[in-house]
Amino acid sequence: SFSTMAATVVLALYFDVSKCYFSIPLKIYTGKFNVSAEGASAPVRRVALMSDGNGLSLASDPTGTVNFLDMVQNLEGDSGRGYYIEMSIGTPGQKLNILVDTGSSNFAVAAAQHPFITHYFNTALSSTYQLAGRTVAVRYTQGNWEGELGIDRVLIPNGPNGTIVVNIAAIMSSDGFFLPGVNWQGILGLAYPTLARPDSSVEPFFNSVVQQLRIPNIFSLQMCGAGLSASSTADPAGGSLIMGGIEPTLYQGSVWYTPIVEEWYYQVEVLKLEVGDQNLDLDCREYNMDKAIVDSGTTLLRLPVNVFNAVVEAITRSSLIQEFSSGFWDGTKLACWMKGESPWRFFPKLSIYLRATNSSQSFRITILPQLYIQPITDVDGTLDCFRFGLSSSSNGLVIGATVMEGFYVIFDRAQKRLGFALSNCAVSGGVALSEIAGPFSAADVAANCSGGILKEPIMWVISYTLMAICALVLIILLLLLVLPCRRRNYSGEITDESSLVRHRIK
Ligand SMILES: *[C@@H]1O[C@H](CO)[C@@H](O)[C@H](O)[C@H]1NC(C)=O
Ligand SMILES: *[C@@H]1O[C@H](CO)[C@@H](O)[C@H](O)[C@H]1NC(C)=O
Numbered sequence: 349s350f351s352t353m354a355a356t357v358v359l360a361l362y363f364d365v366s367k368c369y370f371s372i373p374l375k376i377y378t379g380k381f382n383v384s385a386e387g388a389s390a391p392v393r394r395v396a397l398m399s400d401g402n403g404l405s406l407a408s409d410p411t412g413t414v415n416f417l418d419m420v421q422n423l424e425g426d427s428g429r430g431y432y433i434e435m436s437i438g439t440p441g442q443k444l445n446i447l448v449d450t451g452s453s454n455f456a457v458a459a460a461q462h463p464f465i466t467h468y469f470n471t472a473l474s475s476t477y478q479l480a481g482r483t484v485a486v487r488y489t490q491g492n493w494e495g496e497l498g499i500d501r502v503l504i505p506n507g508p509n510g511t512i513v514v515n516i517a518a519i520m521s522s523d524g525f526f527l528p529g530v531n532w533q534g535i536l537g538l539a540y541p542t543l544a545r546p547d548s549s550v551e552p553f554f555n556s557v558v559q560q561l562r563i564p565n566i567f568s569l570q571m572c573g574a575g576l577s578a579s580s581t582a583d584p585a586g587g588s589l590i591m592g593g594i595e596p597t598l599y600q601g602s603v604w605y606t607p608i609v610e611e612w613y614y615q616v617e618v619l620k621l622e623v624g625d626q627n628l629d630l631d632c633r634e635y636n637m638d639k640a641i642v643d644s645g646t647t648l649l650r651l652p653v654n655v656f657n658a659v660v661e662a663i664t665r666s667s668l669i670q671e672f673s674s675g676f677w678d679g680t681k682l683a684c685w686m687k688g689e690s691p692w693r694f695f696p697k698l699s700i701y702l703r704a705t706n707s708s709q710s711f712r713i714t715i716l717p718q719l720y721i722q723p724i725t726d727v728d729g730t731l732d733c734f735r736f737g738l739s740s741s742s743n744g745l746v747i748g749a750t751v752m753e754g755f756y757v758i759f760d761r762a763q764k765r766l767g768f769a770l771s772n773c774a775v776s777g778g779v780a781l782s783e784i785a786g787p788f789s790a791a792d793v794a795a796n797c798s799g800g801i802l803k804e805p806i807m808w809v810i811s812y813t814l815m816a817i818c819a820l821v822l823i824i825l826l827l828l829l830v831l832p833c834r835r836r837n838y839s840g841e842i843t844d845e846s847s848l849v850r851h852r853i854k
């Protein structure tokens with residue numbers, strides 16, 4: 349509605365002007381889950397790699413810095429609660445679980461007690477901890493924290509061989525960041541320095557690792573929660589964060605690469621979306637409005653509002669199910685079937701076309717309904733209930749865990765590209781839950797789909813009219829709002845209502 353839209357714009361303007369916030373799309377769900385543990389227990393080969401400065405070279409010397417055997421299955425967690433890795437921080441080492449987030453750039457750990465975490469990093473007990481004398485605050489799509497910057501030594505038991513000295517944000521207070529049932533106490537932001545808070549001079553963790561341990565500037569991520577329902581009691585599904593290279597046993601087939609459009613988030617260029625065999629046929633700039641990113645810290649596949657509506661309409665048309673309440677699509681309700689009656693056959697596949705490194709070509713990554721119609725168990729004894737793994741977004745398209753769980757994703761920073769390959773743990777009952785195909789011609793889409801806002805004249809008229817109205821409202825609002833930034837709890841973001849605690853069976 350117009351008034352909602354106006355209010356949203358006003359809020360957006362307000363925060364743009366005040367520069368109080370920086371919103372990062374961390375979005376983790378929590379709740380009561382039940383995972384049937386399914387290990388990705390492929391046989392593991394021992395591979396040692398060394399950096400040749402820019403890319404990768406297989407090293408015959410088995411005492412190389414990077415030993416991938418130690419890194420396979422070094423993650424625990426699931427899409428619902430995030431994937432985390434164990435680290436040993438300070439001297440003597442204090443063990444904490446750290447959420448792996450490719451959508452932010454700070455390394456931050458709890459440094460004070462909080463009701464939802466079991467333990468925290470006690471800076472006073474580390475002889476090597478040094479205060480940097482600056483405070484830092486980070487705001488995510490969901491939740492925020494504040495703390496002090498420091499420096500300390502970190503060892504990753506199932507990571508590259510060696511201790512590194514890194515920037516640490518010691519979280520002293522937070523709101524909506526730690527959630528009930530999560531088993532992590534910190535966050536590892538793996539994106540670029542541009543996103544680091546308070547400014548880009550705070551070297552991100554992975555930059556420090558590459559520099560100090562001289563490993564190749566590349567990491568790869570396999571998240572193994574595909575098709576599993578989640579539980580707070582069973583063993584989490586797990587996955588692998590391979591620092592320094594690519595582990596061949598984690599994927600099948602070939603790796604398809606897409607360029608990183610800009611190095612801040614891992615921004616990519618989406619050319620096309622298909623529901624089943626049907627092309628949504630929107631202007632490709634709509635898919636990248638205002639950006640398209642790959643983010644392991646976001647649970648769902650988030651789509652710009654127009655795109656989301658088109659996808660829901662296409663799914664409704666092809667699913668032959670007329671009876672869905674809108675609550676299912678907006679994430680406020682679960683859809684339930686009698687036990688054993690799997691609903692997946694009612695739903696189409698979803699395909700995302702990404703620009704290939706040869707810019708006149710594309711390739712597509714496809715997820716089966718098992719990845720986006722997600723089982724939630726333990727809701728009711730006689731029903732199997734599912735949530736919709738997509739949500740709408742006002743700040744761009746986010747390829748979150750829903751999609752990433754289908755693929756082994758290679759963050760090749762050295763060559764400014766992201767690789768996708770079929771993950772060997774995205775399999776259920778012998779059936780692959782994801783597909784990858786290419787090359788396709790990109791001749792039918794614009795040369796640049798990341799070209800920012802749509803410059804249609806009518807859009808400009810509308811925006812200027814809106815802005816005029818909003819400016820007026822803004823002035824009134826500014827008079828009403830007393831300004832301490834940290835008490836405000838809006839970001840202009842459409843709040844995602846699909847938190848599990850709010851789920852209700854229809
Ligand atoms: C999790 O689900 C499995 C079957 O799917 C069941 O056997 C097990 O008891 C459940 N665990 C809990 C803690 O509910
Ligand atoms: C780790 O590095 C140390 C020192 O360079 C070396 O002695 C040790 O063998 C390495 N360990 C592994 C598992 O590569």
Ligand SMILES: *[C@@H]1O[C@H](CO)[C@@H](O)[C@H](O)[C@H]1NC(C)=O
Nearest residue numbers: 706707708709787788789790
């Ligand atoms: C890129 O793709 C186009 C169209 O398929 C093809 O003609 C061209 O040879 C490719 N360029 C390279 C360098 O592979």
Ligand SMILES: *[C@@H]1O[C@H](CO)[C@@H](O)[C@H](O)[C@H]1NC(C)=O
Nearest residue numbers: 609610795796797798799800
């Ligand atoms: C596409 O447009 C965006 C925004 O104007 C720009 O940052 C980017 O470099 C362009 N990409 C190419 C390949 O020209």
